[in-house]
Amino acid sequence: MIGSLQNLMEPIEDLDVLVTGAGRGLGRGVACFLGQVGARVWIVSEIESELEMTAAIIRKKGGWVKTRVADLSSESQRSELAKEIKSGSDRLVAIINNAAVLERQSLQDIQVDSWEETLKVNLTAPVFLARDLISELLEKGGSIINVSSQAGVLGFADQSAYCASKFGIEAFTRCLALELVGSRVSVNSVTPGLKIKPTSITDKDISILDPKVSQAWADPISLGPAFHLLARLRGGVSGCRFNALTLAKYIAEYGSELTVRELHTVAEYVVPGEENG
Structure with missing residues (x-):
């Protein structure tokens, strides 16, 4: 198949994948699917x-x-995590930067500590985890998937810190993709595209919510196929933003044996000049 993705992919069975923010919501769903x-x-x-x-x-x-x-807002704890993965993994092939915090505050109410916490978890952690682990991926190929949001494309009232962090994730994704051109490492961002449990809601919070509220949230494991495909990329498709729901539906209908052009067609954003790759 001309331009087949299969030439740019490899299986991830028995290989190591890091998923941050995996305690609940999207991170849990993705981790469970990959497992x-x-x-x-x-x-x-x-x-x-x-x-x-x-x-x-x-x-x-x-x-x-x-x-x-x-x-992940702690530099020392991020460093220890990276060291543990380097020493304990057989071969790290994908980093899924999903951890995030969201505290709604107006400009008049926003505090320095909450602003800094949001930026540290949502943006600083992905940057420095990638820095500390990139050597593992460069050696034999790998994929970095940065979980973004519509907050990284649009602006929302009372979410200045969160939106700034997600706009930053979009910029970081494209910058790192450009840095790694020619390597066997793909760097892409993903928005969920599905109504799932909000970032700030913990399992404890769910237990006291009206069941009708939580029942309206979709099961994020349904987005797993999109993350699975992107985690298998080894260069070639990079610097893109994907809607996980759109990609998962496309895979369900057409299978994962796509061409590069087809994957670019599904993407919400493609690096200029790569649309017909």
Whole structure:
């Protein structure tokens, strides 16, 4: 097949994938899906009970999982996480930067500490985890997937810090993709495209919510095929933004044996000049 993605991909079965913010929501869904398809999943969250719940789901399905409780706003804890992965993984092939915090505040109410916390978790952590682990990916190829949001494309009232961090993620994704042109490392961003549990809602919060509210949220594991495909990329398609729901539906209809052009067609954003690649 001309321009086939298969020439730019490899299986991730029995290979290592890092998923941050995997204690709940999208991160849990993606981690569980990747565990089901055979990846060795390293999951990170600040809340141990939520992290163990994700791990239990993966293990119940026969998957391999390694947990790490970490505050990604902490430079020292990020550094320790990177060291543990380097020493303990057989081969890291994908980093999924999903962890995020969201605190709604107007400009008049916003505080320095909450602003800095949001930027550290949502933007600084992805940048420096990529820096600390990029050597693992460059050696044999890999993929970096930065979870973005419509907040990284549009602006929303009372979400200045969150939107700034997600706009930053979009910029970082494109800059790093340009830095790595010619390598076997893909760097792309993904927006969920599905009504899932909001970033700021914990499992504890859900227990006291009106069931009608939580029942309206879709199961994020349905987006797993999109992340699975992108995690298998080894260069060639990079600097793009994908809507996970759109991509997952496309895969369900046409399969994952796409051409580069077809994948670019599905993308929300493609680096100028690459649209017909």
